[in-house]
Amino acid sequence: MAQKYNMQYSIREYTAEDKDAVISLFRNGILEHVYPAFFKAMSDPDHIGVALSISMAGYVLGGSSYFQALLFGGAWAGLVYYCCHEIYEGYMKRRLGTDMADIQASFLDNPDNGFWVAEAEVNGKSKVTGVVAVTGRRGEDEDESEGSGGWNGGMMGAQEIAQDAGDGSYGEVSHMVVSFACRRKGLGAQLAQKAMDFCKERGYSRIVLDTSSPQTAANSLYQKLGFVQTSSHSNTHANRWFSKLARINVMHMEKFI
Numbered sequence: 001m002a003q004k005y006n007m008q009y010s011i012r013e014y015t016a017e018d019k020d021a022v023i024s025l026f027r028n029g030i031l032e033h034v035y036p037a038f039f040k041a042m043s044d045p046d047h048i049g050v051a052l053s054i055s056m057a058g059y060v061l062g063g064s065s066y067f068q069a070l071l072f073g074g075a076w077a078g079l080v081y082y083c084c085h086e087i088y089e090g091y092m093k094r095r096l097g098t099d100m101a102d103i104q105a106s107f108l109d110n111p112d113n114g115f116w117v118a119e120a121e122v123n124g125k126s127k128v129t130g131v132v133a134v135t136g137r138r139g140e141d142e143d144e145s146e147g148s149g150g151w152n153g154g155m156m157g158a159q160e161i162a163q164d165a166g167d168g169s170y171g172e173v174s175h176m177v178v179s180f181a182c183r184r185k186g187l188g189a190q191l192a193q194k195a196m197d198f199c200k201e202r203g204y205s206r207i208v209l210d211t212s213s214p215q216t217a218a219n220s221l222y223q224k225l226g227f228v229q230t231s232s233h234s235n236t237h238a239n240r241w242f243s244k245l246a247r248i249n250v251m252h253m254e255k256f257i
Contacts, residue, residue, distance in 0.1 A: 009120035009129060009187055011194050014103055018117050021128035026100065029177030030092040037084040037214040041247040042077060051076050083242040090238050099135075100175070112136025114198045115175075118187055129179040132191040134198050138169040170254075171199035173209040176218065188221050196225075199257060206256045212236075213249040227253040 014022065041047060055073035062068025099106035107115035118130035173195045178188045199207050209227070211219055231252045234243045 009118050009182065009190075011116050011118045011130075011190060014108065014115040014117050014131075016104065018128055019103065022103070022117060022131055023096065023100065025128060025131060025177055025179060026175060027092055027096070029179075030088050031085075032180075033212065033214050034081070034085045034088050036216070037088070037212070037246060037248055038081045040214050041080050041084060041245070044247050047076075047080060047247075080245055083238075083246040084248070086242055087236045087238045087246055087248055091236070094237070095175075099133075107133055107135070110136070112138065112202060114195070116191070116194055118178075118182070118191060120182060122181065127179075129182040130187050130191050131175050131177050132173065132195050133175040134195045135172045135174065136169065136199075136202055136204065137172060169202075169204045170206045170208055171195070171202065171204045173207055176209075183217070188218070189225065192221065192225055196255075196257065204257065206254055208252065208254040211251050211253060213247075213251060219251065219253075222253055225255070227255045229253050 042051070051073050054076045055069040058072025059065060059069035062071075103115055107113040113133070113135050115133045116131065117128045119126050120129045121127075122129070173192070176188070176191060176195075178191065196207060207227075209222065211222065213219075213232075229251050232249045233252075234249055236243045236246075236248055236250060
């Protein structure tokens with residue numbers, strides 16, 4: 001049982017009965033990043049400048065029409081939002097079509113992998129409120145794997161690998177999602193600890209994960225748990241212009257254990 005908060009929860013291994021709840025939680029958890037990504041992108045000085053320029057063009061072309069100015073500026077904002085949405089929705093669909101399509105085969109049938117759900121009592125009923133997964137990598141280069149976010153964060157330098165303990169194996173933490181009702185109650189830290197404990201048991205020398213820049217709460221949690229950002233890039237596997245307009249960076253983080 002986790003720490004004592006207003007809501008109690010337990011963390012256990014995934015079962016087939018959890019599939020619908022897990023898929024729903026994962027889908028909602030990924031798409032909720034669209035709005036933060038959009039607002040973060042629109043606050044970029046370049047986007048502000050473009051939006052003002054386009055609005056002014058609309059104002060002039062519309063014969064000093066404020067409506068035309070708003071229409072042109074809104075069109076630019078709509079384009080940026082579309083790019084943010086496509087990036088996260090594309091990632092979600094890609095994962096639902098690969099490892100999430102058969103969680104049992106992708107994770108539980110492999111002793112080097114793991115997939116857990118958190119449960120809590122909500123209105124008198126047990127409900128899945130969080131998920132986390134680990135994929136074990138033994139003697140593999142990070143750039144040969146898809147990475148926990150589907151966005152590879154790049155390899156470590158040769159000197160860092162040489163200093164790595166054991167056989168160079170590591171665990172990739174992925175699919176970390178906590179339902180809105182259970183946030184700021186310690187569940188995220190408990191799920192992360194479960195993943196780290198599993199990696200220690202399997203003898204992995206380090207843990208890696210990928211996260212995106214708009215996920216400020218998750219990024220803060222990872223830093224508190226001792227993860228360090230080692231690289232970043234803008235390759236979201238979406239159209240490169242979408243990535244440029246969305247201003248989303250993928251951050252690769254890792255921790256030695």
